[in-house]
Amino acid sequence: MTSATYDTKYAIETRNMHIYYGAFRAVKDVSFGIERNKITALIGPSGCGKSTVLRSFNRMNDLIPGARTEGEVLYHGQNLYAPDVDAVQVRREIGMVFQKPNPFPKSIYDNIAYGPRINGWKGSKAEMDELVERALRGAALWDEVKDDLKKSGLALSGGQQQRLCIARALAVEPEMILMDEPCSALDPISTLKIEELMFELRQNYTIVIVTHNMQQAARASDYTAFFLMDKDDRAGQLIEYDTTSNIFQNPKDKRTEEYISGRFG
Amino acid sequence: MSAETNASSERSTGTLPQGEAVRQNVAQRQRRGRVWEVVLFASTVVGIVILVMLAFNIVNDAFGGIAVQSVVEEEDLTDGRRLEDLSQPELIAILEANLRSRVLRNLERERPLAERDEGELIDIINQEIIKPEVVAIYPLSEFLFNRAAIEAELAEAFPRAELQFKSWLNWNFIVSPMSSNPTQAGIRTAILGTLFLLLLTVLIAFPLGIGAAIYLEEYNADKPFDERSPVGRWLNRTIQRAAGLIETNIYNLSGVPSIIYGILGLAIFVRALEPFTSGAIFGATEGVTANGRTILSAALTMSLLVLPVVIIASQEAIRAVPSSLRQASYGLGATKWQTVWKIVLPNALPGILTGTILAISRAIGETAPLIVIGASTFIVTDPDGLFSKFTVLPLQIYNWTSRPQEEFRAIAAAAIIVLLILLLSLNAAAIMLRNYLRSKRIST
Ligand SMILES: Nc1ncnc2c1ncn2[C@@H]1O[C@H](COP(=O)(O)OP(=O)(O)OP(=O)(O)O)[C@@H](O)[C@H]1O
Ligand SMILES: [Mg+2]
Numbered sequence: 001m002t003s004a005t006y007d008t009k010y011a012i013e014t015r016n017m018h019i020y021y022g023a024f025r026a027v028k029d030v031s032f033g034i035e036r037n038k039i040t041a042l043i044g045p046s047g048c049g050k051s052t053v054l055r056s057f058n059r060m061n062d063l064i065p066g067a068r069t070e071g072e073v074l075y076h077g078q079n080l081y082a083p084d085v086d087a088v089q090v091r092r093e094i095g096m097v098f099q100k101p102n103p104f105p106k107s108i109y110d111n112i113a114y115g116p117r118i119n120g121w122k123g124s125k126a127e128m129d130e131l132v133e134r135a136l137r138g139a140a141l142w143d144e145v146k147d148d149l150k151k152s153g154l155a156l157s158g159g160q161q162q163r164l165c166i167a168r169a170l171a172v173e174p175e176m177i178l179m180d181e182p183c184s185a186l187d188p189i190s191t192l193k194i195e196e197l198m199f200e201l202r203q204n205y206t207i208v209i210v211t212h213n214m215q216q217a218a219r220a221s222d223y224t225a226f227f228l229m230d231k232d233d234r235a236g237q238l239i240e241y242d243t244t245s246n247i248f249q250n251p252k253d254k255r256t257e258e259y260i261s262g263r264f265g
Numbered sequence: 266m267s268a269e270t271n272a273s274s275e276r277s278t279g280t281l282p283q284g285e286a287v288r289q290n291v292a293q294r295q296r297r298g299r300v301w302e303v304v305l306f307a308s309t310v311v312g313i314v315i316l317v318m319l320a321f322n323i324v325n326d327a328f329g330g331i332a333v334q335s336v337v338e339e340e341d342l343t344d345g346r347r348l349e350d351l352s353q354p355e356l357i358a359i360l361e362a363n364l365r366s367r368v369l370r371n372l373e374r375e376r377p378l379a380e381r382d383e384g385e386l387i388d389i390i391n392q393e394i395i396k397p398e399v400v401a402i403y404p405l406s407e408f409l410f411n412r413a414a415i416e417a418e419l420a421e422a423f424p425r426a427e428l429q430f431k432s433w434l435n436w437n438f439i440v441s442p443m444s445s446n447p448t449q450a451g452i453r454t455a456i457l458g459t460l461f462l463l464l465l466t467v468l469i470a471f472p473l474g475i476g477a478a479i480y481l482e483e484y485n486a487d488k489p490f491d492e493r494s495p496v497g498r499w500l501n502r503t504i505q506r507a508a509g510l511i512e513t514n515i516y517n518l519s520g521v522p523s524i525i526y527g528i529l530g531l532a533i534f535v536r537a538l539e540p541f542t543s544g545a546i547f548g549a550t551e552g553v554t555a556n557g558r559t560i561l562s563a564a565l566t567m568s569l570l571v572l573p574v575v576i577i578a579s580q581e582a583i584r585a586v587p588s589s590l591r592q593a594s595y596g597l598g599a600t601k602w603q604t605v606w607k608i609v610l611p612n613a614l615p616g617i618l619t620g621t622i623l624a625i626s627r628a629i630g631e632t633a634p635l636i637v638i639g640a641s642t643f644i645v646t647d648p649d650g651l652f653s654k655f656t657v658l659p660l661q662i663y664n665w666t667s668r669p670q671e672e673f674r675a676i677a678a679a680a681i682i683v684l685l686i687l688l689l690s691l692n693a694a695a696i697m698l699r700n701y702l703r704s705k706r707i708s709t
Contacts, residue, residue, distance in 0.1 A: 058596070060592065060595065060596065063591075063592065063595060065486050088598055088599070088600050089598070091595060091596055091597070091598045092597075092598030093598075095596060095597065096592075096596035098589065098592060098593065098596070100589060102587070102589035102590060102592070102593045103593075104590060104593065104594075104608065105590075105612060114594075114597065114607070115597040115598070118594075118597065118598070118599045118600075118603045118607065119597075119598055165593070168593075168597065169596070169597070172597055172598060
């Protein structure tokens with residue numbers, strides 16, 4: 001955040017993080033670091049807490065009544081859950097793309113302009129036009145919609161909507177982008193487009209993506225974290241975290257191997 | 266499949282019909298469905314019949330025939346000529362011949378008869394000498410289908426009377442103020458009172474209700490005070506309990522009989538807050554004579570009455586906004602207020618508007634609470650400010666229906682038609698507004 005007391009080599013580092021929904025511990029004792037300007041994939045069977053961990057990185061869990069995070073989530077060395085940290089500022093710097101495309105019922109243009117406007121953006125109409133174009137180009141959507149920016153965001157196809165949501169996240173120039181199964185509602189071609197897009201975005205952004213698609217994780221990520229639910233207390237834990245090639249070709253944990261080879265979960 | 270069926274029958278989980286039994290079973294289920302269809306159709310018919318009866322009743326009273334009889338016939342005054350054909354001196358001669366000298370002197374003192382033109386003189390002759398009078402009125406059905414009997418009856422009782430069609434609902438009726446003479450009485454004061462009261466109620470209840478709904482839906486779970494200090498914890502808990510109490514009781518409040526709101530309004534707005542609601546502390550003089558029974562008191566009472574429904578309708582509309590939109594907004598770094606103001610409210614607005622307009626249009630027909638807080642039943646001056654006395658359409662109707670003369674029943678029916686038209690146009694406006702807002706938001 002603003003006062004970087006000490007810089008770690010990670011964009012985000014969790015230390016002994018536990019996440020609770022009321023009395024239920026959904027995630028326990030997660031400690032790992034997300035590398036800068038890399039794509040990190042979170043994989044694991046359903047219900048193991050991937051989304052929960054992802055949401056803890058920009059404090060979206062705060063919106064769920066009764067959700068609570070213990071331990072530390074360090075961003076530039078600053079604990080995001082320290083009492084003096086404002087969740088709004090965290091989300092301003094760490095953007096999010098959701099599983100289901102959720103454009104606002106506004107025009108494409110206004111969908112993109114919304115983020116900058118609420119964040120105190122100042123500039124002329126021409127500059128906003130430019131910003132909108134840059135964001136749409138960044139999300140590889142510009143060529144498809146440039147003639148009709150007044151059209152409702154809801155009138156786009158699912159894949160276009162998802163790229164609109166990515167463009168919307170890019171428009172506020174975050175440092176990090178979190179994506180929760182962004183391709184689960186999309187066809188293979190749209191999925192490939194979004195994967196290509198992630199590769200381009202990697203130059204400027206740190207990306208964390210949750211996915212159920214093993215090929216996608218193997219193809220499109222640099223690092224992979226494998227989560228699994230503890231059979232006894234049903235809490236998700238981090239089983240193995242390594243470079244994607246190591247996880248997929250040379251997993252150290254037997255459970256990881258079983259999961260990625262499809263014998264499990 | 267058959268293997269499975271066998272397996273399940275071995276485990277004896279009952280039997281499904283087979284073969285011929287299937288056909289019978291289907292036929293039986295279809296028959297049962299048709300019986301219900303008839304029942305549903307019958308209930309629709311009953312509803313429609315009741316509506317038609319209501320409409321017939323009102324129209325039957327609001328239109329119909331009247332028998333008009335004059336004290337002196339025009340022909341008798343003019344030897345068979347028409348008044349319009351007479352010259353001014355002839356008209357003056359008729360007046361001088363037929364009016365008592367005292368009345369004549371009064372007229373002369375107002376303005377000499379010789380200076381008045383023909384039209385004015387004819388009016389005086391009509392009013393003072395001919396004096397047409399409604400001697401009998403007949404509802405529309407009788408007027409149309411029982412003409413012969415009516416005419417026979419009239420020929421006997423009022424041989425000189427003339428039967429004519431009368432629409433009690435006419436422009437004069439709408440623009441004239443109240444009068445104790447039913448043929449001259451109008452509903453101008455009541456219409457203005459109703460519209461004014463409605464406007465004030467909307468202005469009060471709308472922001473209050475939407476505000477409360479937003480708080481209950483979006484902010485209720487928040488903890489505004491510092492959780493780490495015991496005082497903060499206590500305050501947070503208290504706020505949440507109060508909000509919870511309100512929330513669970515809003516439905517009960519919306520079911521409280523309206524007369525009880527009237528009693529509440531009488532105690533609080535008319536009595537306790539009289540200096541405020543009569544305008545005395547603002548230096549208004551008019552309301553002082555109304556003793557706090559002003560249109561402001563009525564609007565406040567009506568606001569209390571519709572507030573629960575406005576809150577419920579707004580809450581439902583706000584709840585219907587997909588939470589994925591809120592999350593998208595928060596995910597971009599929006600504050601709670603920005604999310605509420607720019608995402609939640611615009612998307613909830615069509616629903617809020619229809620719900621609240623329907624709620625408020627109910628208030629148009631409310632009579633009981635206004636009687637309790639002491640609205641005027643006979644008033645001829647238009648409401649012209651927050652602190653004026655007033656009356657409203659349903660009160661006027663109530664007042665007229667409780668009178669013995671038949672004419673009042675007829676104008677009450679006419680006023681009911683006006684009230685219904687007002688109500689229907691308000692509801693239509695609500696629907697149009699909703700459709701407009703929807704089309705504007707989603708499919709541009
Ligand atoms: N809002 C919530 N309230 C209570 N419990 C929740 C909530 N969201 C998730 N959980 C619980 O937390 C656990 C982890 O859920 P999470 O959504 O993080 O799983 P996931 O790994 O993302 O699963 P999936 O792959 O199906 O999306 C689950 O047991 C779930 O029941
Ligand atoms: Mg998930």
